[in-house]
Amino acid sequence: MQSSILKEIIVHASETYPEECCGFLIGTEDAKRGIRTVSDAVRAVNAAANSKRTRYTIEPREILKMEQSVHSAGKKILGYYHSHPDHPPVPSEFDRNNAWPGYSYFIISVMNGSPAGMRSWRLSDSGKFIQEELSDGTQL
Incomplete structure (x- = not known):
């Protein structure tokens, strides 16, 4: 993932600590080659009313609005990012139960207010998270 995009996510996660931040990963996909190129990270509102520290x-309205906006620009939502305050960058059971196959889920761990690790995951059709390899550029 491009360093400027990663920096945006780190800043967002640090600003919202000790609550979880969340947002969209926007870009393009070359399905034939299996390459997904992230061009933007766009902040979203965490609507988890009483549980923002853990999820x-x-x-849905915000997702639909983003889908329409990026589609008109020839892009798509490739996935979502969120933070795990004081926990590792591994999907929780809640994450798994609310994920959709085919999307990337980038998780950044924030320990005591500082970034402590990050990983990207994709939910398989069988319901298991598979860790994705991140390239030096903007690809997932």
Whole structure:
């Protein structure tokens, strides 16, 4: 993932600590080659009313609005990012139960207010998270 995009996510996660941040990973996909190129990280509102320290939720209206916006620009939502305050960058059971196959889920761990690790995951059709390899550029 490009360093400027990663920096945006780190700043967002640090600003919202000790609550979870969340947002969209926007870009393009070359399905034939299996390459997904992230061009933007866009902040979303964490709508998890009373549990923002342990989970995130993005309202369906916000997702639909983002889908329409990026589609008109020839891009798509490739996935979502969120933080895990004081926990490792590994999907929780809540994350798994609320994920959709085919999307990337980038998780940044924030320990005591500082970034402590990051990983990207994709949910398989069988319901298991598979860790994705991140390239030096903007690809997932």
